[in-house]
Amino acid sequence: MGDFNSWNPKEGSLSKLKNGIFKFVFSIYKDTVYKLKYVIDDAFGNELKADSFKRNEFAVLKIVF
Template identity: 65%
Template sequence: MSVKKQFIKTKPVCKVTFTVEAKEANTAAVVGDFNNWNSKEGELSKLKNGTFKGVFEVNKDASYEFKYVIDGAFVNEVEADSYIWNEFAGAENSVLEV
């Protein structure tokens, strides 16, 4: 799993690439504050090598809680900027800072 950030000088956004290695999975998505925790909006595309990948634009100068949904299971990003306890979920969420 990985998160890559590409800041755009001409816009107040950051392009964030989420990559998940889940060769055995059928579906993967990224859900979080930036897409209202909507897995349809966060669908990742499966590449030939079995990796799932997606690029999303998020507003700069912000912090977002997020998780991956891999075949229905919620998974944290191991390379997240940090983690925060979420009372609603009863678990830690990954944090993306841009």
């Protein structure tokens, strides 16, 4: 979930492919910074290889460039 889907965890979940990779397709604007967090089994998680991290009033968020 992230600012690209109004932080709604029910709007756009990942699908697991046969090779074990998870995929989620959605439309975003070019040259825009998006913040997101993973929701796995109702627990929040970050991407350890994120471009950068920023803390807000909820948690630490991944920032994708």
